[in-house]
Amino acid sequence: MPRLFDTQSSEIVEIAPRVEGQFSMYVCGPTVYDEPHLGHGRFTLVYDILRRYLRYRGFEVRFVSNITDVDDKIIARAGELQIKPEDLAKNYEEVWWDLMERLAVQRPDETPHATDWIDQMLEMVAGMVASGAAYETSDGIYLEVAKVDGYGLLARQNLAELRSGARVEVDEQKKSPLDFALWKRTSEEEWGWNSPFGFGRPGWHTECVAMALGILGEGFDLHGGGMDLAFPHHENERAQAVAMHRSFARHWMHNGFVMVGDEKMSKSLGNFTTLKELLDSTDPRAYRLLVARSHYRSPLEVTAEILQDASRSLERIDAFARRFADVVTQRSDVVLNKVVIDGFNDAMDEDLNSPVGLSRVFEAITRANFAQDRGHVEEAVSNAKAALLLLSTLGIVVQDRLEVPxxxxxxxxxxxxxxxxxxxxxxxxxxxxxxxxxxxxxxxxxxxxxxxx
Ligand SMILES: [Zn+2]
Missing domain, CATH: 1.10.10 (Arc Repressor Mutant, subunit A)
Incomplete structure (x- = not known):
């Protein structure tokens, strides 16, 4: 059974699914208001690799990843550009899928859009108001986090610590600076929906809870996202489920940042390099290889030299694939090299250790080439077959035919x-x-x- 580092228990645990053989996962998708950056590329590749790996291990995987198509950032950007927020969201969603295709990221089984789930969100909010977990202010409905058992679980801090670290806000109607909006009331000129709580729109944290529970049901297996989402986004998602007395994700997984130099890659820090720029200038497979070469929880450093190095590794992989393309099909009787497969599985089973898994693949490539040079065809092919299978499990598409003019x-x-x-x-x-x-x-x-x- 694969094991993963679970943010809520802060240790590596077995991720036995709620239904044997079936794995349900929800990953927070993009807020479509701008060009995706390298961090988006990383999270999407990490969960694509996890999904492919679980399938390869025989699980039936149901993977849901949403599109946040209503958000303050979408509205602000659309305002700047003087276009409708719906149109902005639609455009950037197209950009997103185009980039995912170039990265060979498989489409999630379901890609719910927040704007299609407003009714379900309102029903949730009504329930939380009725139970006394949420309260009303002049600008919306807020969840009172003091009423939520175990608030701070994903942040790894208790309520008092979180409160002392919270930014003091001007909003004096909120009972605590940690309380967050479930529904934001807005003027009717803005983009919004009618509701029993006044015209407005949902809070971001409310969207994912409605979609995750609505599609995957209670106690789904894994909720994932970038490390920066653990708090407050995921904490607040969990808080709502607790407030509704509904069981939520059984495990939480978070991937590390992308670093350029020593800084976290994010737009606010000004080191914004878009994913499109990267994919236009490099073989998109190089970025996937880079992501697989780093442990998903470690920071990922991206520089031109590191990308070039990854491109050289790809050349080696492609040369190997070309060499063995025919012989592997001819020798369908030769079985996969068990040592290679076991080494890979052991690494990946232990907290998705793709760097070690990948090194097993490169060892197999070396052994295949070496054996083939010496005419030891059986050994060459059994290593080559294993390496090719594992490369595809990591989503690395080999180019086993040289492209010619x-x-x-x-x-x-x-x-x-x-x-x-x-x-x-x-x-x-x-x-x-x-x-x-x-x-x-x-x-x-x-x-x-x-x-x-
Ligand atoms: Zn989310």
Missing amino acids: EEVMVLAKQRKAARADRDFAAADRYRDEILRLGYVVEDSESGFRFKRA
């Missing part, structure tokens, strides 16, 4: 036709021309393939 492809087809006509002189001329363009063409089972000359 159209011109080269046309010549290769002409050469093939010439050979079929037994016109070997013509076939040799085509081969020489291909060589002049920098490629070597080789015949293979499935037709032909290329190498760099």
